[in-house]
Amino acid sequence: MAITDDVLVIGGGLAGATAALAAAETAPDARVRLVTAKQSTLRHASGLIDVLGYAPGSEGQEQGQGQKQKPIVDPFAELDTLPTGHPYERVGGEAVRDALEFFDDIAGDAYAGGHTDKNALVPTHGGTVKPTARYPAATADGLASDDRDALLVGFETLPDFEAPLAAAHIESAGAPFDARGVTLSFPGIVRDDAKVTRYAHLLDRDERVQSPGGSVNGEIGAREALAAAVESHLEGEPRVGFPAILGDDRPAAVRESLADALGVDVFEIPMGPPSLPGLRLEDLLYAELEDAGVRVTSGVPVVDYEAADGRIDHVVVDRNGAEIPHEAAQYVLATGGLVGKGIESGRERVSEPLFDCHVPHASDRYNWFVDDVFGEQPYARFGLAPDRELRPLDSTDDPEFRNLRAAGAVLGGYDYAAEKSGAGVSLATGYVAGTRAGEESV
């Protein structure tokens, strides 16, 4: 039996969730559904909302790292200077602003940075700083563009973050404050390879752990124990940074307990995968989808489609081996890029696997990359080329289907890693694709 909706969004990352939310807001009476095949790539993401940190280079250019440019102070002022075909150029600067406002409403207190158009510089777990437009509340006190001195705390069982090295690196990067780092053992962690969620849950639940003072003092709460371990290392710094493990479900409460106990501000430094800030953002988006009445079906890949007269009639979804047709007036494709597998490649060809939309690319795969790992990598720009309505275009620049739009990393023509524009493009294109789909669905 076919399932019928007004808008069907395929893909459950930042772009897909934004598109579904925008469609639901634009057309409150429309039935909006989001289908996802697998876990989104948000677990890999730092949770920062970058808009534009660096001006795009030109494809194929060989550039050594560090010879590029200064970070952009005001990303919104640069939006109108981008090359034709860039997703921001497609949707226009005003739509990017609207999308960020839309996000600020959704995120509420969980994110900061909306008070200014300027980028913030945020410390990374590799030790340097990066420009970003919005940052989780957990990172608000950690800005490198804030001149207060900072103590960074790492843990001997978390090899991803070496605090004394990160502190030295931040100083090399010219940050306007003194940074120091210490490495401690994490109270209550007995195994050397505990997952980051174990650290987070210890603090969430404030589990009883052995007091750092030894058995004389018995057991105390994990938050108190962590604060006690840090306290003697403070030398007057007004803020303390930790790797992003301060709670999974109750990060604000964990931060507050630590800040109260230490009498200083506490912040998190975004980490690599599995990234708690990325997972928290995912939770926030899915709670919002539920509130907005979007029907979410997870774990179901789209495996086929039928089209007629230049429109998609329905797609076929594989639900545990049963092939179920899903029909909608409007479709949004937000299946991600190379990492999310919305774009695939073989030895001969780069393709979009669901609808076989046209993906511009060089025919010789030795032209897909340049030799400097951080050069202007052509592969990083692989994706669909859309019109200004975000409809993917075929090789003769006509829309592939009149009722299909694309959003997020499945789009090409930009290098989100170099530009630091990934989340912003997902928000802006998700917002525009969802809004247009909503408008046209009723």
Next chain:
Amino acid sequence: MAHDTTVLVLGGGSTGCGIARDLAIRGVDVTLVERGNLTGGTTGRMHGLLHSGGRYAVSDQASATECIEENEILRNIASHCVEETGGLFVQRPEDSDEYFREKLAGCRDCGIPATVLSGREAREIEPYLAEDVARAIQVPDGAVDPFRLCVANALDAERHGARVETHAEVIDLLREGDDIYGVEVRHDSGPGKRTHATPGTTEEITAEYVVNATGAWAGRIGAMADLDIAVRPSKGVMTIMNVRQVDTVINRCRPKGDADIIVPHETTAILGTTDEEVDDPDDYPEEQWEVDQMIDTLAELVPIIEDARTIRSFWGVRPLYEPPGTGTQDPTDITRDFFLLDHDERDGVGGMSSIVGGKFTTYRAMAEEIADHVCAKLGVDARCVTAEEPLPGSEDIAVLEEGMDSFGLRSPIARRSKQRLGSRAPDVLETNENEANPVICQCEGVTRAEIQDAVEQSGSDLNAVRIRTRASMGNCQGGFCCQNMANELHPRYDEQTVRDALDELFQERWKGQRHALWGEQLSQAMLNYALHATTMNRDNDPANAPAQVDYAQFDGGA
């Protein structure tokens, strides 16, 4: 029609390699294809227990009898892969006396040598057993290295003319009407020798008979020819400890249970295991609570486990099977027996049999039965000799070590660190109790102690550290671990030196990937690029930039 091979075996685990060896020795022309590397499925993800049969002596005496027979055979033909540790079934005060008696009687019924020890006697053998352990039954359990055993079978198959093709995933079964006549495989790249095919190409391999020995994946293969094979994959977690807390296999003497075995392996001990059914053998949750629960339960037998250091945990998937209609709910109760499904008799589709269920200890007996069946089908009249013929390497270990190298395999369970470190292993791995020793490179299982040791020898050259330890040489090609390796250089080396060393390593890792830049590797490359450029901003690090950044111009907070 002319076939490429007489028998095509699918699956390079212990069963598949055992079948290939058995048939090849009998003079049958055999080809074996394996999706990844040998042992890549369940064989390489087990706890390495060579069963005495004691475990099944009450619940499943047929399996128990078969275990002790095979146990004795493997000690003879593969002594170099087996450590005769002996085993204890340990009774705690709360464990039933009646079950203890049944276990002892069951062992004797099945011909398993069994001796009762008092609690004190048991602690003399294993001093770390809990003070209140009441009694124990001593049986001839052992530890077996599944990697080397499997490779030894593959090597011997090759010596007898078989073709063994790894990194060749079956993407289709070739079926015409009611006859299966081969498979289509896709060749990929990977560690180990690659003599036959180019990565990315596909190949049709036709055969007179196909043996589906893909275990937990058998259902997926069957589905390619519309055959329903209801394997019930069941996951189990195993945790590797940093030292060998016990020298004997320790089992809990109670009816059934999760998490009740400790198996010593070389310098480590492996804790096992849980039993929980999963839908997809390639994609199932690996959960921290499973590890926690196992450690808690085993600490009742050996209390020091509670605070001991674990090196890593891994999960494997059992290929459990029971005939349609049996309807067992709890995977622990599903029989460990194996089943030979002749699809001609069962489904009216000729040319293929599937082997499902079973366990590692009895792989040889399973292989013998399948080989007998296949020979009957083909009209081959030759006797099985695998119970008498020693496996390669049992006389000269170097033969097998070369084989391991040529297949690009090391044995992470038993000898991973030791092969890398040789006689220096104890010095390097026995770190100070108070120092954490987390894994730095997840793909290759390289710990901090090994990295630090390599840094001592190689200085700040992380490429040299990489070659000594294999860190950053696994699937992620350094995307996840280059940074962590560089972190280990500090504070011995200053920030600038560390940054340069990381850049050099990351650039070197990229160079190797450029020639394999499509499919999964291109996806991985994009992820690595995003982690290092997006998340860490290593491509535009202001520390490298000649122009100073004016921090005061940026958002300094609300």
